[in-house]
Amino acid sequence: MSHDATTSHEGIRDDLFDAAFLGRVEQLALLARRMASSGTRANRRSRVVGSGIEFADHRGYTPGDDLRNVDWKLFARTERLNLRLYEEEEDLSVYFLIDRSTSMTMAPDGEKTLLERALQVAAALSYIALSNLDRVAVVPFSDKITAPMRPVRGRAQFFKILRVLSDVPPGGQTDIQSAFAGWLRTQPRPGLAVVISDFFDAKGLGDALRLLTYRGFEPMVLQLVDRSLLDADVQGDLAIVDCETGETREIVLTPQLLARYRVAFEQLGHEVQRAASEVGARCLQVDLSVPFDDVVMRVFRAGGFLG
Amino acid sequence: MNALHVNQLLMNANDVLRLAGAMLAVIALLYLLRPRQRRVEVPFGGLWQRVLAESESRVVGRNLRRLLSFLLMLTLAGLCIAALAEPLFGRRTTGPKVEAPRPHTVVIVDVSASMQTLDGQNGSRLAEAQAALRRWLVAAPAEEDVLLMAASGHAEVLAGWGSDRATLDAGIGRLHATDGGLDLRRAVDTAQQALAHSHNGRIVLVSDAGPAELPLEITPQVAIEHLRVGPARAWQPGQPTPPRNLTNLAVGELRVRPDPTDPSRGTLTVQVRNDAAQPVAAQLLLAGSDTAFDAATFGKTDALRRIVDVDLPPGLSTQTVPGVDLTAARFAVQVRGKAGVHDLAPWDDWGFAVLAERRELGVLVVTGSPEVDPAAGNLYLSAALFAHGKVKVQHLAAADYHPETFAAKDRARHGVDVVVLDQAGFALPEGTPGLVLSLAGAPTETLRLAQGPELAVRGEEHPAMRGISFQDTNFDKVRLIPTRPGDVILAVAKPRGAVMVARQDGARSLEWGIDLLETDLGARYSLPLLVSNALLWLAGQEESLVPPLLVGRPWAVDAPVNAEWQYVEPGQKPRPARTSGRQLLGQSEHHGVHVWQSDGDRLVARATVLAPTENPTLLQPWGPEARTLATTRVAEQRALALPRWSLWLLAALLIFAVEWLTYLRRRTV
Structure with a gap:
């Protein structure tokens, strides 16, 4: 996509990340901080013993524990050895797993593609995360991970994020489970994994999300859909071609069959939500017609993004 | 629909294969011209797979529809081939299956008037022909398909096609001689049409005509055999045809010119054609008659006036015969070659001429209606008399008409042949033929008026009513005429009662109980014909009414x-x-x-x-x-009528259109 899109001399796509976009992202960041201070933030602190200053809990002593952490006052009352546990704030790693497969690049002539919308949303959320001193990494995938990025921190890295997003190559078949498995083999630091995709994957999403949670990630699912493709007035004898696999099927498209296709499309969205809820992940389905800033605000309203 | 069409089924295998090949090529072309299947790229084919998997039976249905489409196309091709083969429903050839070289024979039996002649071996020539034909049928191959056709002025199929001897024998039994002449050309043409699709056909002509009189236009592939009957030697199968001095003599035109000094005699000028390369000795047979009108009737009546020997040079020549008795109205001339000359076309040997009437009828019209100007007479009646064309009309007012003093010498002096009394209220002069149109006011009859009567012709055979119809003609008033013994009722009204009567007691007279001002008859074609018929009958010239029928028309x-x-x-x-x-x-x-x-x-x-x-x-x-x-006219009608195969083709096109529209609807984007 970056090859034929408009890019500036810094390698950032002007058609996606122009000045207006950047100004809108700044406003979104301010709005997000206000929403966080109002108590809607989730608790995203690591429960480790030691360097923290805020008491969290006790736990029983086991041989080998540092005796400096023993709560002797409690021992005097109960004659049992317990350790004091402190919560320690740590910087969060936020991974934007962006589906770059061919299905994400389909759009009517002159219209934005799902991939472009995904890049914009990821850029906006990245800025907010960087502003929150979290670590951010962009991970494009199709059936595998291409050029995994090391997480960066600080708002100064935002343009690096933009360059990475601008260079996301479109194409490939969707295989989320294989892509995630390959990525997890690179031992990424656990964190928040925001999966942005249309989830047109024959293998489904459940196993991929379970793999993420098993490795300690907190997944968040953002399904982008383009319902304008459902409203096409094409009828008759057709040969439908899968844009990713090239498989062809001959059908006689009637209004009744198109209605059943719409039902199946909605069922696919329900399946994505069910897979997300099975692992406790938040799921959001957003149509392409929704502006990117509204998408960002919906993410915040849904909760779970940043802590 | 007759058995002639059965023959049209006989297409050979090569024809059918060629037709089928052409049809398949057309179908293939149509398939190539069909709209291409549209390809649509979708983001997730698995979703479509899931949708389609829900109703796999629909796949069967889709395949069934495509199969049905294919079957429709095959049906289309079959119908087109069937249309070209022109099959017939409900009929089949009798006997065993027809094979390509199977012999087909059309038997033409002459049933013209000459076959009634009682000089045959079994009585009439026709009876001899029937016996000879039955013998021929016994000797014919059992598998031979025969079509039996009777020929006179027209050709009529009596039996066939078929090889069933009982059927053919029954057809032979139905043969009967007519009063008409023989149109051999028409019969042979019909036979050739019946044999058009046969590869092994022949024609057997059973006739009293000589073998040299066979028609010229015979397809060389069709063999023709002549089974001659009559006083001459009978033809035997296998006997070679006698040598011919072939030529054709024909009469082109016959003109009759009366002598200016003596109209009862005149000169006949005949244009004769001799197709031979050398002069031919021939005879011109001149005949005159008042009633004969074609070769048959001239041949039957004692009309022969003179035989003239002529030497006809090659090509056209004009023969003039002076001093011919012209007392008859109709004349005919026949050219006949002398011994040893065989005329190939006997049907063009005759020429006919009609001598125009030389004197106009004198008609005295007496008008008594107060609504009519006596000097001009009834407009409709005057128009009808004018349409006759050969009448000289004098008008007389009723006040000046005195029938009791109208003597025969006055009639001759004034040149009056017929008196017409139109609502005059008087009787006809004694001994004078006349037409009486009377309604109210006639003193000698009891009047009874009927409102809106419908008249029907009763005396169709009477010369005064030939060709007359009163259908859809309104008569507001009529007078019912009391009839006497000897009267001929020409027309009746509802309720039954004579309205038109013809009498012949002394002089001829006609009485019509109608007023031409009270009917729309005057606006119809029947009135001038009715008046013309009446005048000719009253004047004793009803022979002029003999219809010159064109036999076989x-x-x-x-x-x-x-x-x-x-x-x-x-x-x-x-x-x-x-x-x-x-x-x-x-x-x-x-x-x-x-x-x-x-x-x-x-x-x-x-x-x-x-x-x-x-x-x-x-x-x-x-x-x-x-x-x-x-x-x-049948010829015109045939030109207008659709050929039978067009119905098949129409059905095929209809199916094709339905299938094509259905296909396009499925492909509509």
């Missing part, structure tokens, strides 16, 4: 198509009528009467002549109604 009349019509001939079993579309086909015969019947219905057609178009009149003998039908 085809015509057709409308008939209900929801009935199976049969043609009825006296003494014969009814046979299926010849039809075309919504019409019954007929041909002019000398007897002139044609009868068809169906379940509960009957039609009778009597051919009359209303120059220049022959116009059969349909009659219903059991009722008072009569109607004249406008007819269509």
Whole structure:
């Protein structure tokens, strides 16, 4: 996509990340901080013993524990050895797993593609995360991970994020489970994994999300859909071609069959939500017609993004 | 529909293969021209797979529809081939399956008037022909398909195609001689049409005509054999045809020119054609008659006036015969080669001429109606007299008419042949032929008026009523005429009562109980014909009314198509009528009467002549109604009628259109 899109001399796509976009992202960041201070933030602190200053809990002593952490006052009352546990704030790693497969690049002539919308949303959320001193990494995938990025921190890295997003190559078949498995083999630091995709994957999403949670990630699912493709007035004898696999099927498209296709499309969205809820992940389905800033605000309203 | 068409099924395998190949090529081209299947790229084919997997039976349905489409195309091709083969439903050839070299024979039996001659071996020549034909049938191969055709002025199929000897024998038994002449050309043409699709056909002609008189236009592939009957030696199968001094003599034109000094005599000028390369010795047979009108009638009557020997040079020549007796009205000349000359076309040996009437009829019209100017007379009557063309009309007011003093010498002096009394209220002068049109006020009759009567012709055979129909003619008032013994009722009104009467006691007279001002008859074609008939009969010239029928002339009349019509001939079993579309086909015969019947219905057609178009009149003998039908010449009708295969083609095109539209609807984007 970056090859034929408009890019500036810094390698950032002007058609996606122009000045207006950047100004809108700044406003979104301010709005997000206000929403966080109002108590809607989730608790995203690591429960480790030691360097923290805020008491969290006790736990029983086991041989080998540092005796400096023993709560002797409690021992005097109960004659049992317990350790004091402190919560320690740590910087969060936020991974934007962006589906770059061919299905994400389909759009009517002159219209934005799902991939472009995904890049914009990821850029906006990245800025907010960087502003929150979290670590951010962009991970494009199709059936595998291409050029995994090391997480960066600080708002100064935002343009690096933009360059990475601008260079996301479109194409490939969707295989989320294989892509995630390959990525997890690179031992990424656990964190928040925001999966942005249309989830047109024959293998489904459940196993991929379970793999993420098993490795300690907190997944968040953002399904982008383009319902304008459902409203096409094409009828008759057709040969439908899968844009990713090239498989062809001959059908006689009637209004009744198109209605059943719409039902199946909605069922696919329900399946994505069910897979997300099975692992406790938040799921959001957003149509392409929704502006990117509204998408960002919906993410915040849904909760779970940043802590 | 007759057995002739069965022959059209006989397409050989090569023809069918060629047709099928051409049809398949057309279908292949149509498939190539069909819209291409549109390809649509979708983001997730698995979703479509899931949708389609929900109803796999629909896949079967789709395949079934495609199969149905293919079957429709095959049906289309089959129909097209069937259309070209022109099959017939409900009929099949009799006997074993027809194979390509199977022999087909058309037997033409001459049933012209000459076959009634009682000089045959078994009585008439026709009886001899029937016996010879039965012998020939016994000797013919069993697998030979035979079509039996009777030929006179027209050709009529009596049996066939078929090899069933019983059927053919029954057909032979139905042969009967007519009063007409023989149109051999028409018969042979019909036979050749029947043999058009046969590769092994022949024609057997059973006739009293000589072998040198066979028609010229015979396809060389069709063998023709002559089975001669009559006083000459009988032809035997296998006997070689005698050598011929072949030529053709024909009469081109005959003109009659009266002598200016003596109109009873005159000069006949004949244009004769000799197709031979050398001069031919021939005879011109001159005949004159008041009643004969064609070769048959001139041959039957004692009309021969003179035989002139001529030497005809090659090509056209004009022969002049002076001093011919011209007392007859009609003349004919026949050219005949002398011994040793065989004329190939006997039907063009005759020429005919009609001598125009030389004197106008004198008609005295006496008008008594107060609504009519006596000097001009009734407008409709005057127009009818004018249409006759050969009358000299004098008008007389009723006040100046004195029948008791109107003597015969006055009639001769004033040149009055017929007196017409139009509402005059007087009697006819004694011994004077006249036409009386009377309604109210006639002193000698009891009057009874009927409102809105319908008149029906009763005296169809009377010369005064030939060709007359009162169908759809309104008569506001009529007078019912009391009849006397010897009267001929010409027309009746409802309720029954004579309205038109003809009398012949001394002088001829006609009485019509009508007023031409009280009817719309004057606006119809019947009135001038009625007046003309009346004048000619009253003047004793009814022979001029003899219709010059053209024997064999085809015509057709409308008939209900929801009935199976049969043609009825006296003494014969009814046979299926010849039809075309919504019409019954007929041909002019000398007897002139044609009868068809169906379940509960009957039609009778009597051919009359209303120059220049022959116009059969349909009659219903059991009722008072009569109607004249406008007819269509068969030749024109055939030009208008769709050929039978077009219906098949239409059906194929209809199926094709439905299938194509259905296909396009599926492919519509």
